[in-house]
Amino acid sequence: MIRAVAFDVGETLISDDRVWGTWADWLGVHRHTLSALVGAVVAQGRDNADALRLLRPGLDAEAERAAMERAGRGEALDESDLYPDVRPALAAFQALGVRVVVAGNQTARAGALLRALDLPVDAVATSGEWGVAKPDPGFFARTIELAGAPAAEVLYVGDHPQNDVGPARAAGMRTAHLRRGPLGHLWADSAEAQAADWRVRSLTELVDVVRSG
Structure with missing residues (x-):
């Protein structure tokens, strides 16, 4: 039962459209580009944050998320x-x-x-x-x-x-x-x-x- x-x-x-769309806008790439990269890295068994690092090597996702919040472009739902x-x-x-x-x-x-x-x-x-x-x-x-x-x-x-x-x-x-x-x-x-x-x-x-x- x-x-x-x-x-x-x-x-x-x-x-998750809004989440990845916000990241794409923040990193200055087309939304489709980031969406495709997320799908690719996950299909390879990697963490989806690796898609962000492909666009900006060495990116610290948590630090970047904090910067987005300070800029008024943080999480929304x-x-x-x-x-x-x-x-x-x-x-x-x-x-x-x-x-x-x-x-x-x-x-x-x-x-x-x-x-x-x-x-x-x-x-x-x-x-x-x-x-x-x-x-x-x-x-x-x-x-x-x-x-x-x-x-x-x-x-x-x-x-x-x-x-x-x-x-x-x-x-x-x-x-x-x-x-x-x-x-x-x-x-x-x-x-x-x-x-x-x-x-x-x-x-x-x-x-x-x-x-x-």
């Missing part, structure tokens, strides 16, 4: 960044009596922005707030604690097989791979994605899975 559902953030609840199925699906989960939490690899600032959206969720936490990030087992231990249920009764939902599905399964959680965004499509047929308990194309579809299960 699923008593709690925990959601990844980027390309699960929100589109509003209703337009949410995928259309997010609010209705989260509300539907709560209506089923399922605890709904958000736990993703985001900054502390992103955590505050997510809370400001007043989503129908019970709790929001980010790796920046916890000081531990996916795929570290410590992140999933914190997620289970946030969910407030035994690991086997918590469903973790994400688009990234290596960061989401694999380590969540290793932590004893149930898993759902969401075929959304570049990585969700790129690795949809990977062994990690195929090992998920469920593979879905929308959060609406996942509501039906939990309702019937």
Whole structure:
């Protein structure tokens, strides 16, 4: 039985278009150029920040992010960044009596922005707030604690097989791979994605899975 559902953030609840678009504008390159580089480095199994370093060798992402904030071009998030199925699906989960939490690899600032959206969720936490990030087992231990249920009764939902599905399964959680965004499509047929308990194309579809299960 699923008593709690925990959601990844980027390309699960929100589109990453704004994030990478802001970086491209800041670095003075076409958005398509950075988008293509992000896809390339991730497909090679590298960190997506390596795409930024290809454009500016030696770039310190955290220092650069701070500079963007000082210039008034820092992180932002509003209703337009949410995928259309997010609010209705989260509300539907709560209506089923399922605890709904958000736990993703985001900054502390992103955590505050997510809370400001007043989503129908019970709790929001980010790796920046916890000081531990996916795929570290410590992140999933914190997620289970946030969910407030035994690991086997918590469903973790994400688009990234290596960061989401694999380590969540290793932590004893149930898993759902969401075929959304570049990585969700790129690795949809990977062994990690195929090992998920469920593979879905929308959060609406996942509501039906939990309702019937």
